[in-house]
Amino acid sequence: MARILMSGPDVTVLERTAVADAFDSGWIAPLGPAVDAFETAMAQRIGRRHAVALASGTSALHLGLLAWGVGPGDVVPTSTMTFAATANAISYTGATPYFVDSDPATGQMDPGLLAQVLEELAEEGVSVPAVVPVDLLGRSADHTRIVEIAHRAGAKVLVDSAESLGAHHAGLPAGKHGDAAIFSFNGNKIMTTSGGGMYLTDDEDAACRVRHLATQAREPAVHYEHRDIGFNYRLSNLLAAMGNAQLRRLDEMIARRRARREAYARIVEDVPGVEVFQRDGDEQDNCWLTALVVDPEVAGVDAASLSAALTEAGIESRPLWKPMHLQPVFAGIPAAVNGASERLFRTGLTLPSGSALTEAECETIDLTLRAALDRRAVSAPLTEAAT
Numbered sequence: 001m002a003r004i005l006m007s008g009p010d011v012t013v014l015e016r017t018a019v020a021d022a023f024d025s026g027w028i029a030p031l032g033p034a035v036d037a038f039e040t041a042m043a044q045r046i047g048r049r050h051a052v053a054l055a056s057g058t059s060a061l062h063l064g065l066l067a068w069g070v071g072p073g074d075v076v077p078t079s080t081m082t083f084a085a086t087a088n089a090i091s092y093t094g095a096t097p098y099f100v101d102s103d104p105a106t107g108q109m110d111p112g113l114l115a116q117v118l119e120e121l122a123e124e125g126v127s128v129p130a131v132v133p134v135d136l137l138g139r140s141a142d143h144t145r146i147v148e149i150a151h152r153a154g155a156k157v158l159v160d161s162a163e164s165l166g167a168h169h170a171g172l173p174a175g176k177h178g179d180a181a182i183f184s185f186n187g188n189k190i191m192t193t194s195g196g197g198m199y200l201t202d203d204e205d206a207a208c209r210v211r212h213l214a215t216q217a218r219e220p221a222v223h224y225e226h227r228d229i230g231f232n233y234r235l236s237n238l239l240a241a242m243g244n245a246q247l248r249r250l251d252e253m254i255a256r257r258r259a260r261r262e263a264y265a266r267i268v269e270d271v272p273g274v275e276v277f278q279r280d281g282d283e284q285d286n287c288w289l290t291a292l293v294v295d296p297e298v299a300g301v302d303a304a305s306l307s308a309a310l311t312e313a314g315i316e317s318r319p320l321w322k323p324m325h326l327q328p329v330f331a332g333i334p335a336a337v338n339g340a341s342e343r344l345f346r347t348g349l350t351l352p353s354g355s356a357l358t359e360a361e362c363e364t365i366d367l368t369l370r371a372a373l374d375r376r377a378v379s380a381p382l383t384e385a386a387t
């Protein structure tokens with residue numbers, strides 16, 4: 001039996017037709033009308049003045065920072081609870097990341113801790129041109145506070161919304177917060193272009209700069225003229241065609257992920273010590289990935305043994321992101337740590353959440369998870385009696 005994936009691509013005849021139509025139109029590479037349409041549709045949906053389609057979320061982060069002149073000698077605070085791409089992109093510019101720990105309840109960057117970090121860096125006279133908060137697992141971070149704190153310190157905010165397309169915070173869609181934001185259309189994200197990303201902003205100069213740097217920094221001259229080191233980071237027209245089709249299905253795909261979260265919530269409802277992560281206020285969430293948080297002392301089972309039971313049944317699951325300040329590659333990078341992300345890493349388990357999961361797959365997952373949780377009652381009779 002095929003392995004049940006956490007978040008596989010959800011594609012239909014609509015995407016297939018869109019890619020074939022782009023192919024037949026002759027706009028094979030690199031840019032073309034599907035790219036323009038994708039940028040327009042995305043800017044409209046998010047309410048941003050400018051959108052630039054790029055080869056990946058990582059390249060969008062990289063150019064978003066370069067467009068603001070971020071470089072060697074700068075420090076860029078970012079969330080420690082994230083995927084490595086966020087910190088990698090900061091490193092590409094020559095700047096140094098500064099990892100900021102999480103609010104224990106939400107897992108998102110702790111705004112109070114960010115304020116402390118910015119104060120200390122200001123006292124030391126360190127240049128902090130930008131902050132890169134991350135929207136964790138499809139939920140927006142507290143941008144109301146983060147943006148205010150960053151702006152007060154004179155830093156711009158580039159939001160890593162790679163995971164949160166379709167989420168909301170304070171009445172605004174993910175991608176609309178901060179001075180600029182990025183999305184990822186990697187194969188495991190809420191919608192995919194097979195691989196791709198987008199940069200969004202209301203700042204025309206920054207958008208032009210990103211577009212310029214992404215197209216080999218070619219100056220407008222018939223001969224090839226260059227004043228900057230450029231990059232080959234644009235999204236191909238064929239892949240943008242797929243993005244247009246996915247965007248039409250986005251709300252339906254989010255609804256399916258939400259239904260999966262509801263199913264998990266029902267399964268753990270009466271299990272002490274096991275909760276759906278970020279359950280509070282999750283109507284604001286795109287439900288990209290649903291994670292459980294398992295308190296082993298109360299539950300009588302830990303995240304690792306639940307994960308082992310799922311693996312045995314051919315079901316993919318994974319701990320929450322290993323915090324960046326624990327990653328060997330970022331040893332020695334400064335971090336403000338409060339223990340929250342390390343605890344989430346130990347106790348969190350992300351479950352299959354994709355919108356392409358079949359009914360049969362969902363049934364297998366639910367039965368396996370229920371059985372693993374039922375066994376816990378036998379192994380932890382004392383805890384059970386106590387509750």
Ligand SMILES: *Cc1c(COP(=O)(O)O)cnc(C)c1O
Pocket residue numbers: 055056057058059082083085086134160162163183184185186196197
């Ligand atoms: C996926 C992801 C990225 C990278 O996006 P790619 O399109 O794969 O380059 C960056 N940040 C976060 C938080 C992500 O989850």
